[in-house]
Amino acid sequence: xxxxxxxxxxxxxxxxxxxxxxxxxxxxxxxxxxxxxxxxxxxxxxxxxxxxxxxxxxxxxxxxxxxxxxxxxxxxxxxxxxxxxxxxxxxxxxxxxxxxxxxxxxxxxxxxxxxxxxxxxxxxxxxxxxxxxxxxxxxxxxxxxxxxxxxxxxxxxxxxxxxxxxxxxxxxxxxxxxxxxxxxxxxxxxxxxxxxxxxxxxxxxxxxxxxxxxxxxxxxxxxxxxxxxxxxxxxxxxxxxxxxxxxxxxxxxxxxxxxxxxxxxxxxxxxxxxxxxxxxxxxxxxxxxxxxxxxxxxxxxxxxxxxxxxxxxxxxxxxxxxxx
Numbered sequence: 001x002x003x004x005x006x007x008x009x010x011x012x013x014x015x016x017x018x019x020x021x022x023x024x025x026x027x028x029x030x031x032x033x034x035x036x037x038x039x040x041x042x043x044x045x046x047x048x049x050x051x052x053x054x055x056x057x058x059x060x061x062x063x064x065x066x067x068x069x070x071x072x073x074x075x076x077x078x079x080x081x082x083x084x085x086x087x088x089x090x091x092x093x094x095x096x097x098x099x100x101x102x103x104x105x106x107x108x109x110x111x112x113x114x115x116x117x118x119x120x121x122x123x124x125x126x127x128x129x130x131x132x133x134x135x136x137x138x139x140x141x142x143x144x145x146x147x148x149x150x151x152x153x154x155x156x157x158x159x160x161x162x163x164x165x166x167x168x169x170x171x172x173x174x175x176x177x178x179x180x181x182x183x184x185x186x187x188x189x190x191x192x193x194x195x196x197x198x199x200x201x202x203x204x205x206x207x208x209x210x211x212x213x214x215x216x217x218x219x220x221x222x223x224x225x226x227x228x229x230x231x232x233x234x235x236x237x238x239x240x241x242x243x244x245x246x247x248x249x250x251x252x253x254x255x256x257x258x259x260x261x262x263x264x265x266x267x268x269x270x271x272x273x274x275x276x277x278x279x280x281x282x283x284x285x286x287x288x289x290x291x292x293x294x295x296x297x298x299x300x301x302x303x304x305x306x307x308x309x310x311x312x313x314x315x316x317x318x319x320x321x322x323x324x
Contacts, residue, residue, distance in 0.1 A: 036067050061272050087261040128169050129204075157173070177243075209289040
């Protein structure tokens with residue numbers, strides 16, 4: 001081998017090694033704190049469950065899992081942040097049902113809702129509750145809908161943002177009942193429930209996580225749940241289907257990382273989620289929040305996302321809801 005050839009070989013080898021990730025980059029994952037983002041306000045369902053899950057995940061991952069709120073745009077800000085983050089497993093996002101609703105409702109998104117993510121696992125499954133302030137004259141869902149029929153677009157409902165699942169629950173409630181409800185969106189978190197309690201908005205369509213404390217305190221009156229049957233933590237509240245036959249909506253929370261995240265990191269995160277959701281204390285807390293654990297494999301979560309996008313796209317088209 002000539003001197004030139006040897007030098008060429010050394011340079012080429014060094015260049016090839018420089019392009020490879022460090023050997024420790026995946027084998028010791030995680031080696032520093034993980035940021036868990038969500039796109040809704042403090043005190044909302046995504047926030048409460050994210051903090052519960054983060055606390056248990058860091059016990060198995062042996063690194064802090066730090067919850068970071070990037071609220072706004074119905075969760076899009078946080079989701080877009082993680083979609084564009086470095087795919088190393090250190091930025092993950094708590095997706096909500098709004099992820100698939102937005103894909104169906106919005107004409108454009110700053111990311112591709114399936115291809116730009118490496119899905120980890122679904123976390124919880126839950127219904128929504130339809131509630132009004134304690135002083136509201138409607139004593140049940142039938143009375144509320146009768147009032148709405150007499151005053152089109154005068155009866156209002158709130159949500160955590162345009163394109164959120166709560167938004168779609170309210171829209172579908174109106175469409176299914178043949179009434180015109182007026183949507184009043186808020187940024188997220190506890191703002192919608194406070195607006196209903198204050199009498200600024202008529203109807204709360206939100207998770208049991210958010211609504212249950214206010215129902216128990218007597219400030220809100222639960223009229224119906226969106227599961228097919230009464231929900232175990234609120235057995236005295238009828239299902240919407242008892243008034244509107246066939247009505248059923250259950251939503252979910254789930255973790256995802258940027259597309260291209262190493263499989264080893266995804267597998268480690270998935271194992272950590274399963275361990276957290278198998279903890280008796282976590283199960284009990286989720287039950288008290290009106291949710292149930294719903295772990296899945298990354299492949300199962302991806303398939304669920306694809307099915308939900310298709311489902312909501314069909315609903316938007318059938319209901320004649322304008323795409324944003």
